[in-house]
Amino acid sequence: MPAGKVVKGKGVVTHTFGSPQRATELFTNIGDCFVYDSSLRILDYAELYPIYGQSSGGLSEEQIEKINTLDYIFLRGSNYINTNGQWDEITSVLEKTKVPVMAFGIGVQVPDNSDEYVNDSTKRFLQLIADRSKTVGVRGALSRKALNSIGIKNVRIFGCPTAFRHCKPELKFPRLKADEIKNLGFTLRRKTHGFAMLQRYMLRTLSEKYRTEILCAGELEEKAIFYARSNLVENPKQVMEKAVNSLIKEKWLYGENDPLLDLYRSSLSVFETVSDFEAAECRQDAVTGFRLHGNLLALANEVPALYITYDTRTREFVKTLGIPHVDGRYIDRFSFEEAWDNADFGTFEKTYAERFKDLQKFLDENGMAHRLGQNPTPNLSKAA
Incomplete structure (x- = not known):
């Protein structure tokens, strides 16, 4: 359907x-x-x-x-x-x-x-x-x-x-350095096998430097936390507790005192319309993360986005369009600032x-x- x-x-x-x-x-x-x-x-x-x-x-x-x-x-x-x-x-x-x-x-x-x-x-x-x-x-x-x-x-x-x-027929991107970014969108793809630790690391470190908004694409627990936090569901306290316990069991959260949970409670966004997700990305100075289409929607609106690739699908995609990216398979000591400042948006514009x-x-x-x-x-x- x-x-x-x-x-x-x-x-x-x-x-x-x-x-x-x-x-x-x-x-x-x-x-x-x-x-x-x-x-x-x-x-x-x-x-x-x-x-x-x-x-x-x-x-x-x-x-x-x-x-x-x-x-x-x-x-x-x-x-x-x-x-x-x-x-x-x-x-x-x-x-x-x-x-x-x-x-x-x-x-x-x-x-x-x-x-x-x-x-x-x-x-x-x-x-x-x-x-x-x-x-x-x-x-x-x-x-x-x-x-x-x-x-x-x-x-x-x-x-x-x-x-x-x-x-x-053409897109044009602002050229800004990492230290010029104030508002940063992070497109979350929690169930990306082998990359949980990297996503946690990026969320923690980026939120310390930038006003980071976590852009959720539909994961159940994240939606539950967002709607419970907003009091839009019945028994929000129980809904929140169930979602947090599920993420702890999955080892995405390291207990109820995990700083990532604080970030979820303050900076997690869930969308049910394309237009709302698009508006959120247009508020950002820059976007990064693991969502193929989440990052692409930013680029379509001339908001610069840096991909983290993790499978044949994302690697094929960034190659087709010449999108700036970091290959997640080869990340050891990762510096977002360095990767961002080396990103070539001119190649993407041409491609x-x-x-x-x-x-x-x-x-x-x-x-x-x-x-x-x-x-x-x-x-x-x-x-x-």
């Missing part, structure tokens, strides 16, 4: 928007909402028809008939290229449709040094997409290599729609402009009306 829902005047929001109690019980990755919201900003359409799969695994004949009246189906950018996907039911449904099926910035997610990219179900799914579109839009070179390995050659690289959400043109080519060759640059195409297309 779609990553979120569209609310008039707010754009894409999470499925728990307006319900803090439910938000503490359901994980929602707002980064996926960024991609969805950004896609809708870029595409020029008259009608949007979100496809929600039924519990039985299929779509009704009426739904299929409706889809066949539209101009195309697009897949929100995500990690579709992997060995764990089970796509047989949706593939069977798509085979009943007649309209083009476009992959809008999909990517691969595999372990380091793996040369196995797909299973049979994923291969069938991806080949259907390739057969029904002029080109397949992917995140980067590794994703193209993965598709080439199963015979899919009609591939175009442009990165992720989130980078281009404001439809600007972004090139990828913007690649995205234009992808949309044009697939007949997807868009709002990039000067687009005289009337708003007549329909999408699912």
Whole structure:
């Protein structure tokens, strides 16, 4: 189903928007909402028809008939290229449709040094997409290599729609040194295997030097702490206690007197709308952290961001767009100030402009009306 829902005047929001109690019980990755919201900003359409799969695994004949009246189906950018996907039911449904099926910035997610990219179900799914579109839009070179390995050659690289959400052909970044940063956003990705200690270290040390806001993407315990702190849930004291105990058990917090817990209580932010997350990042002088889309949303708003890469996905991504980064695998004695002052945002500015043109080519060759640059195409297309 779609990553979120569209609310008039707010754009894409999470499925728990307006319900803090439910938000503490359901994980929602707002980064996926960024991609969805950004896609809708870029595409020029008259009608949007979100496809929600039924519990039985299929779509009704009426739904299929409706889809066949539209101009195309697009897949929100995500990690579709992997060995764990089970796509047989949706593939069977798509085979009943007649309209083009476009992959809008999909990517691969595999372990380091793996040369196995797909299973049979994923291969069938991806080949259907390739057969029904002029080109397949992917995140980067590794994703193209993965598709080439199963015979899919009609591939175009442009990165992720989130980078281009404001439809600007160029981005320009302020050049500021680390000692000029006052407000710093940290995009948290707590469940990043092997990097818990580094994230704790960065949060502790950065908060001592900068006014640091922890930007949460949907982790349950963090949401519980935030909503309990804000008295937006029933029995906030118990909700807070349960979340803290869970983080202690997980060894993310070192007891109830952990200074990181004090930071959570004062500086943790949770968002249920893309627009609110974006506004928070626009308040920052700079952003860093582990969230691929959280950092990218800052960059899309010309707020400089330094990535910490930790897997094939993030490494492919920063390479595609020339984003300043530090490879988390090789961090020993880490100095944020040194890494920041050595960050090359000029390369990103140049690479972004090139990828913007690649995205234009992808949309044009697939007949997807868009709002990039000067687009005289009337708003007549329909999408699912």
